[in-house]
Amino acid sequence: xVKVTQSSxxxxxxxxxxxxxxxxxxxxxxxxxxxxxxxxxxxxxxxFSYDVKMKEKGDIPEGYxxxxxxxxxxxxxxxxxSTNQTSMYLCASRRLDGLAYNEQFFGPGTRLTVL
Amino acid sequence: xxxxEQNSGPLSVPEGAIASLNCTYSDRGSQSxxxxxxxxxxxxxxxxxxxSNGDKEDGRFTAQLNKASQYVSLLxxxxxxxxxxxxxxxxxxxxxxxxxxKLTFGQGTILTVHx
Numbered sequence: 001x002v003k004v005t006q007s008s009x010x011x012x013x014x015x016x017x018x019x020x021x022x023x024x025x026x027x028x029x030x031x032x033x034x035x036x037x038x039x040x041x042x043x044x045x046x047x048f049s050y051d052v053k054m055k056e057k058g059d060i061p062e063g064y065x066x067x068x069x070x071x072x073x074x075x076x077x078x079x080x081x082s083t084n085q086t087s088m089y090l091c092a093s094r095r096l097d098g099l100a101y102n103e104q105f106f107g108p109g110t111r112l113t114v115l
Numbered sequence: 116x117x118x119x120e121q122n123s124g125p126l127s128v129p130e131g132a133i134a135s136l137n138c139t140y141s142d143r144g145s146q147s148x149x150x151x152x153x154x155x156x157x158x159x160x161x162x163x164x165x166x167s168n169g170d171k172e173d174g175r176f177t178a179q180l181n182k183a184s185q186y187v188s189l190l191x192x193x194x195x196x197x198x199x200x201x202x203x204x205x206x207x208x209x210x211x212x213x214x215x216x217k218l219t220f221g222q223g224t225i226l227t228v229h230x
Binding site for chain 2: 031041042045048094095096103108109112
């Protein structure tokens with residue numbers, strides 16, 4: 001059974017703290033993604049990675065950074081958490097082999113609250 | 116204009132009716148199209164994908180694609196209360212480069228099926 005796992009389901013942090021969200025996939029996928037999801041705004045792409053140590057900005061990268069040191073792991077970092085980063089964060093992975101119809105798999109999500 | 120737009124909803128249909136969910140996209144080079152279902156508090160899961168013009172059927176679900184009109188839809192026949200969820204349209208935009216594996220999501224349509 002394919003799997004994308006995220007380190008926490010719920011996380012509460014204080015303003016100014018450095019926050020790490022971890023994502024691991026066991027499908028040997030090249031692409032990994034971080035989204036945030038807010039009511040009425042849908043899924044918004046923060047960053048994605050298409051290979052180890054490679055990353056590209058998504059639609060809303062400000063205030064975030066990422067790290068991909070191993071193929072199976074993709075980390076999202078909030079350098080200094082702010083209240084407007086309170087959201088649901090979803091990690092996803094997808095095979096990149098030239099087939100445009102590969103499924104994208106999502107992790108269970110991390111609901112982050114910044115106080 | 117947003118790259119992927121869905122009918123705003125929310126959509127409410129009676130049990131047993133046909134639910135029709137619509138999505139338009141702006142990039143004529145888009146290659147493949149996905150419908151994801153997301154239950155409240157859960158992560159998105161793939162229902163079906165389509166990449167050729169016409170209809171594709173899977174059980175009670177039919178995806179329809181019209182590339183000339185840049186339009187993709189999802190029909191749910193014999194709607195059940197368990198179909199109540201948010202439905203996300205996603206498009207594989209881009210024919211090459213590092214963005215090849217990236218999906219662009221619409222904002223989602225909330226469907227409620229009432230008994």
